[in-house]
Amino acid sequence: MNAPEAVDVWVVEDNRALRQTLAELIDAETDLRCSLAVPDCERFIDALEAGLTADVVLMDLGLPGLSGLEGIRRVHGMSPTSRVLVLTIHEDDERVFEAIRAGASGYLLKPLPLDQVLDAIRQVVAGAAPINPFIAQRLLSEFAHQVPARSAHDAVGLSSREREILQLLVDGLPLRGIGERLGLSYHTISNHLRNVYAKLHVRSRSAAVARALREGML
Known part of the structure; x- marks a missing residue:
């Protein structure tokens, strides 16, 4: 039986020592590999434009040239299956919310x-x-202080199954865990989740959870 293919991780980090350390650390794992480690978004975008893709992008925000926020927007437009994991020193609310959005x-x-x-x-x-x-x-504190302006799940047209999946996302279950809980395949859960993202106008699990909490959907 063939071993599963290693998860391809890209590192976008302007600190050379940290970038090299992360790349070497990832490559040392049997289930992970780092095929790209660059100091700025420009070279990261060049790779996307060349048709390359990653499973996960480890992204700093405070980069020279184009910001990491712009990099997140670009990757979701050019490689929608890639997931972006932010690793940064920036903890101000505005930047956090913008990255999730x-x-x-x-x-x-x-x-x-x-x-x-x-x-x-x-x-x-x-x-x-x-x-x-x-x-x-x-x-959570920010969302708890916001009063829902409307019946959000009705407004976006979520089905009962989609609301059920969204609730399990908020509860922190991974997709396979949601499938096991509901007796559905990973493929079926992924299809429902794509519909949830489209109806909520978001691009990631964290953004879907954030909107659900902010607008009192559940």
């Missing part, structure tokens, strides 16, 4: 133990949304 699948703060970076990459691949606990607490 742009489609980031997770948000981590530097410095972070390297083994936790690897764990977060695997969580993103499994369909989870790893977020620094400090950031997650602020997100």
Whole structure:
């Protein structure tokens, strides 16, 4: 039986020492590989335009030239199956919310133990949304103070099954866990989730969870 193909991770980080350390760390894992490590979004976008794709992009935000936020927007337009995991020093609310709205699948703060970076990459691949606990607490606090302006799930036309899946996303279950809970295949859950994303006008699990909490959909 053939071993599963390694998850391809790209690193976009302007700090040379950290970039090399992350690339070497990822390559040392049997289930992961790093095929691209670049210091800026321009070279990252060049790779996308050349037709290359990654399973996960580990993205800094404070980059020279184009910002990491723009990089997140570009990857979701050019390679929608790629997941972006932010690893940055920036913890201000505006940048956090903007990254999630742009489609980031997770948000981590530097410095972070390297083994936790690897764990977060695997969580993103499994369909989870790893977020620094400090950031997650602020997100939940922000959403808790916002009063829903309407019956959001009716407004966006979510079906009962889609609301059920969205609730399990909010509860933190990965996609395979949702499938096991509902007795549905991974493919079926993925199709429902694409419909949820389209109706909510979001691009990632974290953005869907954020909107559900913000607008009181569940």
